[in-house]
Amino acid sequence: MPKKKNGQTQKRKIGRHIITALVENHFGVLAHVSGLFSARGFNIASLAVGETEDPTVSRMTIVVEADDRTLEQVKKQLNRLIDVIKVVELTGKDFIDRELILVKVKISSKTRAEIIQIVDVFDAKIVQATDQTITIEATGDQQKTQAFLELLEKYGIAEVVRTGRIAMER
Amino acid sequence: MPKKKNGQTQKRKIGRHIITALVENHFGVLAHVSGLFSARGFNIASLAVGETEDPTVSRMTIVVEADDRTLEQVKKQLNRLIDVIKVVELTGKDFIDRELILVKVKISSKTRAEIIQIVDVFDAKIVQATDQTITIEATGDQQKTQAFLELLEKYGIAEVVRTGRIAMER
Numbered sequence: 001m002p003k004k005k006n007g008q009t010q011k012r013k014i015g016r017h018i019i020t021a022l023v024e025n026h027f028g029v030l031a032h033v034s035g036l037f038s039a040r041g042f043n044i045a046s047l048a049v050g051e052t053e054d055p056t057v058s059r060m061t062i063v064v065e066a067d068d069r070t071l072e073q074v075k076k077q078l079n080r081l082i083d084v085i086k087v088v089e090l091t092g093k094d095f096i097d098r099e100l101i102l103v104k105v106k107i108s109s110k111t112r113a114e115i116i117q118i119v120d121v122f123d124a125k126i127v128q129a130t131d132q133t134i135t136i137e138a139t140g141d142q143q144k145t146q147a148f149l150e151l152l153e154k155y156g157i158a159e160v161v162r163t164g165r166i167a168m169e170r
Numbered sequence: 171m172p173k174k175k176n177g178q179t180q181k182r183k184i185g186r187h188i189i190t191a192l193v194e195n196h197f198g199v200l201a202h203v204s205g206l207f208s209a210r211g212f213n214i215a216s217l218a219v220g221e222t223e224d225p226t227v228s229r230m231t232i233v234v235e236a237d238d239r240t241l242e243q244v245k246k247q248l249n250r251l252i253d254v255i256k257v258v259e260l261t262g263k264d265f266i267d268r269e270l271i272l273v274k275v276k277i278s279s280k281t282r283a284e285i286i287q288i289v290d291v292f293d294a295k296i297v298q299a300t301d302q303t304i305t306i307e308a309t310g311d312q313q314k315t316q317a318f319l320e321l322l323e324k325y326g327i328a329e330v331v332r333t334g335r336i337a338m339e340r
Binding site: 127 | 195196198201204207213215216218220221222223231266268269270271272307327331332336337340
């Protein structure tokens with residue numbers, strides 16, 4: 001949301017950043033890394049941690065709202081942690097990003113056809129259907145998953161689970 | 171930790187558990203929650219945090235290796251945290267689980283057709299292709315994504331990013 005300006009120039013621009021970190025696969029690392037962000041009061045939009053091709057190493061993808069300068073400091077601190085192998089900021093680079101969502105939507109005999117049409121258009125998959133609800137699996141980049149959820153909102157979303165974004169440099 | 175009882179060691183069964191938690195959307199919560207697990211020395215397989223239908227609330231899906239009794243204590247502690255709204259263990263329940271992976275595989279003129287066939291069989295998608303590599307997006311439950319990665323291993327995996335599992339009760 002854009003904030004009202006009172007004529008003063010805003011010194012630090014808050015933006016959404018996407019960062020990936022290769023870390024040793026210990027749970028303590030996650031507490032350490034998330035502590036660094038929370039200490040700065042950064043708002044995190046999503047976080048995904050999964051194993052990599054090397055089972056001793058995990059990859060974290062963090063989407064965070066922060067100003068450039070403070071984020072630069074946090075990245076330096078991250079790089080200094082023993083269990084952090086590598087930190088890369090993808091913002092501004094050419095990358096592929098994807099998110100997976102599971103969404104349970106309310107359905108009736110009147111809306112069924114419309115909802116199935118939306119599922120087809122977004123190349124999503126129906127994973128379960130009952131008389132009252134339909135559960136859909138959808139993937140895409142930020143824009144696509146957002147648009148998908150917005151279209152389904154009017155039917156009534158009973159439940160949604162999102163993985164958060166993962167990303168890879170092209 | 172195994173406790174001695176009547177001179178005999180009572181072993182605690184370590185298993186993989188899947189837990190979802192609805193939490194207030196503050197980054198501090200994540201540090202708090204992950205701290206509770208790391209204090210017990212639990213090994214986390216994956217963690218996914220994403221926004222829900224209510225922007226002030228996030229949902230965490232945690233896959234953790236732990237013994238039943240200690241995990242029970244951690245769940246109670248989680249429930250006591252102010253920012254934790256609800257904790258549900260899905261292990262043993264009827265649930266849908268999904269994971270998204272992005273995987274960059276080495277490719278040659280000899281292996282190209284084989285790899286594309288695997289992509290088709292697993293209903294995966296090619297998101298980028300060069301002369302040397304192919305980047306694939308795949309989704310599925312634990313078993314499917316694992317089988318997919320194992321099949322691709324012999325071609326040489328250059329990079330893999332996983333969201334970690336998300337899950338929803340049926």
